[in-house]
Amino acid sequence: MEFNIYDFTSFTKWIDESLNAAMSPFWVMITEMAIIGVAILAFYALVGLFLVYAERKVCAFMQNRVGPNRVGPFGIFQTIADLLKLLMKELVYIKNADKLLFNIAPFIVITASFLAIAAIPFARGLHAIDFNIGIFYVVAVSSLGVIGILLAGWSSNSKYSLIGAMRSGAQIVSYELSVGLSLITMVVLAGSMQLSTIVEAQANGWFIFTGHVPAVIAFVIFLIASTAETNRGPFDLAEAESELTAGFHTEYSGIRFAFFFLAEYMNMFIVASIAATVFWGGWMPFHVPGWEGFNTVMDYIPPFIWYIGKTAVIIFILMLFKWTFPRLRIDQLLTLEWKYLLPINLFNVVLMAFIVLMGWHW
Amino acid sequence: MAEIIQDIQEQEYIINMGPQHPSTHGVLRLVLSLRGETVLSVQPHCGYIHRGIEKMCERLTYQQIIHLTDRLDYLSAHINNHAVCMAVETALGIEIPERVKYIRTIMDELARIASHQLWWCSFGMDLGALTAFFYGLRDREPILDIFEESTGGRLIQSYYTPGGLMKDIHPDFQKRVKDYIIYFRKKIGEYDQLLSGNVIMNQRTQGIGKLTKEEAISFGVTGPSGRGSGFECDVRKHRPYGMYGKVEFKEILRSEGDAFARYMVRMDEMRESLNIIEQLIDNIPAGDFTVKMKPVIKLPEGEYYQRVEAARGEFGVFISSKGEKYPYRIKLRSPNFSNLSALHTMANGQKIADLVAIGASLDYVIPDIDR
Numbered sequence: 001m002e003f004n005i006y007d008f009t010s011f012t013k014w015i016d017e018s019l020n021a022a023m024s025p026f027w028v029m030i031t032e033m034a035i036i037g038v039a040i041l042a043f044y045a046l047v048g049l050f051l052v053y054a055e056r057k058v059c060a061f062m063q064n065r066v067g068p069n070r071v072g073p074f075g076i077f078q079t080i081a082d083l084l085k086l087l088m089k090e091l092v093y094i095k096n097a098d099k100l101l102f103n104i105a106p107f108i109v110i111t112a113s114f115l116a117i118a119a120i121p122f123a124r125g126l127h128a129i130d131f132n133i134g135i136f137y138v139v140a141v142s143s144l145g146v147i148g149i150l151l152a153g154w155s156s157n158s159k160y161s162l163i164g165a166m167r168s169g170a171q172i173v174s175y176e177l178s179v180g181l182s183l184i185t186m187v188v189l190a191g192s193m194q195l196s197t198i199v200e201a202q203a204n205g206w207f208i209f210t211g212h213v214p215a216v217i218a219f220v221i222f223l224i225a226s227t228a229e230t231n232r233g234p235f236d237l238a239e240a241e242s243e244l245t246a247g248f249h250t251e252y253s254g255i256r257f258a259f260f261f262l263a264e265y266m267n268m269f270i271v272a273s274i275a276a277t278v279f280w281g282g283w284m285p286f287h288v289p290g291w292e293g294f295n296t297v298m299d300y301i302p303p304f305i306w307y308i309g310k311t312a313v314i315i316f317i318l319m320l321f322k323w324t325f326p327r328l329r330i331d332q333l334l335t336l337e338w339k340y341l342l343p344i345n346l347f348n349v350v351l352m353a354f355i356v357l358m359g360w361h362w
Numbered sequence: 363m364a365e366i367i368q369d370i371q372e373q374e375y376i377i378n379m380g381p382q383h384p385s386t387h388g389v390l391r392l393v394l395s396l397r398g399e400t401v402l403s404v405q406p407h408c409g410y411i412h413r414g415i416e417k418m419c420e421r422l423t424y425q426q427i428i429h430l431t432d433r434l435d436y437l438s439a440h441i442n443n444h445a446v447c448m449a450v451e452t453a454l455g456i457e458i459p460e461r462v463k464y465i466r467t468i469m470d471e472l473a474r475i476a477s478h479q480l481w482w483c484s485f486g487m488d489l490g491a492l493t494a495f496f497y498g499l500r501d502r503e504p505i506l507d508i509f510e511e512s513t514g515g516r517l518i519q520s521y522y523t524p525g526g527l528m529k530d531i532h533p534d535f536q537k538r539v540k541d542y543i544i545y546f547r548k549k550i551g552e553y554d555q556l557l558s559g560n561v562i563m564n565q566r567t568q569g570i571g572k573l574t575k576e577e578a579i580s581f582g583v584t585g586p587s588g589r590g591s592g593f594e595c596d597v598r599k600h601r602p603y604g605m606y607g608k609v610e611f612k613e614i615l616r617s618e619g620d621a622f623a624r625y626m627v628r629m630d631e632m633r634e635s636l637n638i639i640e641q642l643i644d645n646i647p648a649g650d651f652t653v654k655m656k657p658v659i660k661l662p663e664g665e666y667y668q669r670v671e672a673a674r675g676e677f678g679v680f681i682s683s684k685g686e687k688y689p690y691r692i693k694l695r696s697p698n699f700s701n702l703s704a705l706h707t708m709a710n711g712q713k714i715a716d717l718v719a720i721g722a723s724l725d726y727v728i729p730d731i732d733r
Binding site: 237 | 375383385399486487488489490491492493495496497500560562563566713715716
């Protein structure tokens with residue numbers, strides 16, 4: 001077996017072949033599913049913990065504060081300590097709450113973000129599932145989370161939670177359109193919904209550079225709409241702490257609250273990953289056609305680093321949004337979507353289709 | 363079925379905002395009835411932090427009362443004490459030294475700036491801009507340091523006494539205040555950059571929580587909230603006390619009467635307060651910091667009223683004396699109580715998020731409402 005950090009294909013193939021040599025195809029499938037599941041879970045927990053820490057440091061940096069600095073060097077173990085605290089906390093049950101729905105709501109939210117992570121290409125060959133409707137799948141599963149939020153608000157038997165859930169429903173369902181349409185714009189350019197194909201198509205320049213104006217418009221709209229879809233500030237109306245105390249998760253405590261909390265950060269990671277993959281080339285290094293020397297140097301940086309770097313930049317932009325802007329009002333939020341983003345988006349799809357048909361893209 | 367749906371649509375959704383709620387700024391309880399997100403009515407229920415200060419004052423000497431008026435509107439503690447001191451001084455007919463008047467006026471204006479800074483913090487936070495909170499607190503800190511150096515207290519100072527001040531100012535006072543004026547002139551620009559010109563903030567506040575001039579007068583809405591509606595109610599201008607008659611300053615007025623107007627009035631007032639301090643700080647005359655007073659003050663029989671311009675509006679002290687060392691009755695006119703009474707008129711028909719913005723623009727301090 002050769003292990004190559006520039007291409008994981010041979011490594012995954014080697015795992016598959018050695019398992020096949022040892023057992024029957026059915027058990028191979030079971031084992032591979034278990035391996036992938038464990039890998040995604042571990043990755044999920046690590047990234048979630050790191051993002052919480054990163055957000056606290058970024059917001060502290062913006063607010064003349066130091067941020068967590070007591071637990072471990074530079075406070076890096078702060079989130080782990082927080083998680084342990086949340087694990088040990090009592091799970092409060094609300095009288096007259098719908099027990100079943102109340103219990104499964106956090107799991108629906110967190111499962112939706114698990115499912116989405118499976119389709120993201122982290123590096124060449126490092127990709128849990130790669131199939132021909134990748135983007136469609138990601139958009140579909142990531143919108144399942146709204147069901148969990150609605151259930152949480154409904155089953156809590158609390159008025160603040162219900163208002164938060166209704167807001168969230170209106171918001172996520174509306175902004176789903178913009179997310180989908182801006183991705184469709186890029187699908188028109190790429191000519192495929194398969195995420196690996198989309199990344200490969202950006203070998204000679206990322207789509208944000210090759211896609212002319214429509215790609216840039218689609219990128220901006222995607223950033224706005226995905227911020228709204230992940231319920232982050234300035235679109236955090238569903239929790240709106242100054243209005244609804246904590247919105248849909250007012251009544252949740254302990255590890256159930258941690259699930260909502262973690263899912264929020266992972267959703268941010270997922271939308272940043274998709275933005276990086278579709279607009280900035282995913283793990284594809286920065287290439288300029290014709291500059292052979294430059295391209296070779298860029299290729300020396302492992303794809304995984306490219307992917308993480310791009311995602312981190314987009315996450316940083318999303319954090320800056322949150323800590324700069326005040327919150328919108330619900331009617332202004334829906335006005336922004338239905339009266340501005342959606343018409344621009346529809347026009348943008350047509351424009352992109354026209355550019356692709358005329359062959360004006362590079 | 364249609365009847366049931368109509369019945370449900372006509373029902374009101376009653377929700378208790380407070381007594382524990384992040385944006386009621388204390389233990390205020392607002393009973394809202396909603397239809398969807400629209401507020402149909404707001405009923406403020408106060409009294410959760412009622413301490414009976416007016417009644418307690420009837421068994422306290424005039425020097426002791428100072429320590430209770432601090433605790434009304436704790437963000438303008440100096441200004442509240444100024445009113446009590448002046449009422450007692452007028453009743454006794456003592457003339458206080460010029461130095462005391464200068465220092466009191468400067469301290470009042472510093473307190474007003476600190477109070478408006480904290481308002482700006484919480485305004486940003488209520489609208490969801492959390493970063494604003496820390497910017498405001500950063501700039502408020504030096505003022506509290508100046509207070510601490512001269513008075514020993516940071517939040518509530520009990521610095522004024524009938525007849526003068528507790529003690530003289532710190533030797534560094536003038537230098538530090540002058541440094542602060544230069545510092546804050548620069549920093550207040552950041553406030554405008556971060557919040558005043560923000561599109562989302564403008565959309566959230568412009569045209570929200572309208573209060574006409576007539577309504578403001580009828581509810582007795584004073585201070586920056588009243589002046590945002592065009593009600594000329596600045597006590598400093600119209601019934602000058604302290605040094606206010608001798609300094610140049612503008613009464614900030616705006617005619618829109620919405621949350622944004624109230625916001626802008628406070629922003630401009632901070633600049634105006636800096637101007638007032640700047641005119642006074644170099645000219646503090648030498649002299650005594652207090653008049654020699656008898657240890658037991660007995661007001662002559664009669665009724666006395668003194669009003670001052672606190673950070674949130676007109677603060678009045680009414681003292682009825684029977685010639686004893688305790689007042690017979692004290693009535694405090696607190697600005698927040700009157701301002702709160704206009705909340706229903708402003709918030710009716712607006713959204714929940716607007717109610718929070720209106721509350722932030724009224725800048726209520728609950729201990730001042732409940733007394």
